[in-house]
Amino acid sequence: MNDSDLKQRVKFVAPENDTASSYSTKETTFLQDGTVAAAITATRAIREVSSLCSWDDLPDWQKDNEHILSGYVRETNSYRKTFRSLFYLHNESVNIYSHLIPGICFLFIALFNKYVVADYSTTTWKDYLMIDIFLLGAVVCLTLSGVYHCMKSHSLEVSVFGNKLDYIGIVALISCSMISQMYYGFYDSTAMFSLFSTVTLSLALACAVVSLSPHFRSREWRKYRAAIFTAFGLSGLLPVITSCFYYGPIEAYSRIQLKWLSLEGVLYISGAVLYGVRFPERLAPGSFDIWGHSHQLFHVLVVIAALCHLRALLSCYKNVHTNALFVSL
Numbered sequence: 001m002n003d004s005d006l007k008q009r010v011k012f013v014a015p016e017n018d019t020a021s022s023y024s025t026k027e028t029t030f031l032q033d034g035t036v037a038a039a040i041t042a043t044r045a046i047r048e049v050s051s052l053c054s055w056d057d058l059p060d061w062q063k064d065n066e067h068i069l070s071g072y073v074r075e076t077n078s079y080r081k082t083f084r085s086l087f088y089l090h091n092e093s094v095n096i097y098s099h100l101i102p103g104i105c106f107l108f109i110a111l112f113n114k115y116v117v118a119d120y121s122t123t124t125w126k127d128y129l130m131i132d133i134f135l136l137g138a139v140v141c142l143t144l145s146g147v148y149h150c151m152k153s154h155s156l157e158v159s160v161f162g163n164k165l166d167y168i169g170i171v172a173l174i175s176c177s178m179i180s181q182m183y184y185g186f187y188d189s190t191a192m193f194s195l196f197s198t199v200t201l202s203l204a205l206a207c208a209v210v211s212l213s214p215h216f217r218s219r220e221w222r223k224y225r226a227a228i229f230t231a232f233g234l235s236g237l238l239p240v241i242t243s244c245f246y247y248g249p250i251e252a253y254s255r256i257q258l259k260w261l262s263l264e265g266v267l268y269i270s271g272a273v274l275y276g277v278r279f280p281e282r283l284a285p286g287s288f289d290i291w292g293h294s295h296q297l298f299h300v301l302v303v304i305a306a307l308c309h310l311r312a313l314l315s316c317y318k319n320v321h322t323n324a325l326f327v328s329l
Helices: 003-010 036-050 080-087 093-111 125-151 158-183 189-212 220-232 237-247 249-255 260-278 292-323
Strands: none
Touching: 093 125, 093 158, 125 158, 125 220, 125 292, 158 189, 158 237, 158 249, 158 292, 189 220, 189 237, 189 292, 220 260, 237 249, 249 260, 249 292, 260 292
16 A cells, blocks of 8 residues: 555544644545554544634633633534543543543442342341441432543533433432441431431421422532532531530540541532532632532532542441441540
């Protein structure tokens, strides 16, 4: 094969409406040691770059964080092209995989929980149910979040729908976390568990309704979104305080594994604050476009917080079934 034949085979013409700054010409040909495969690889790399754009090139509906200046996936209007974005780097890549991968891991834990949850003579189906409730909440939250961050570049309609699912997932994680922990916190008080579970589900329903409001999802409501969900999470302090009065602070500390729940709360709040104030990218716009911006940090902290909750839940379960409420204070 001569050079002329090779050029004819691997010629790539950029789309006419392409405005990516990385292009200097509309037609590029690749020659590398007469190898068609190498030229095709280079063509694919160029195609990936052509799928990205800067903040200034975005339509208004895609604009959310003015401190992230590049690495945006162009509006695709194609599920195939949107799915393809999973396989090249852009400013949502970390957001996608930081939740999709842990979501799959939590799913495997739920499916094979007998290898994770110790089986005691007093263990009942309720124990597995409560642990699985939390795991289900984590799977729903993390999976919906990952899917949303992948599909949000498709179109305005798909992005709006995905955003609704994202917030519903957050509500699911918070409510499932609280209910599962309260089960062991009030293990011998069905009335208290039922009361606080009802309160939690009521607040969860209210947050879900608010989350579906178009006004609530606007950029101007970013800080309020963070505040509302933080308040929902902080409502978990009510059963903690009640437990301290009901059982005494020392026993309550052990019943709910307060050290792990406290760390969980700090992680959630820290993530919400970083997301709300857009730190650190607001200090150096453009420097954290691909790695390390606030939404990515929020995602990582959410996963660590969920692991802290799982650790607390398994410790509570163990303490109840080994009569070791005062162990590991």
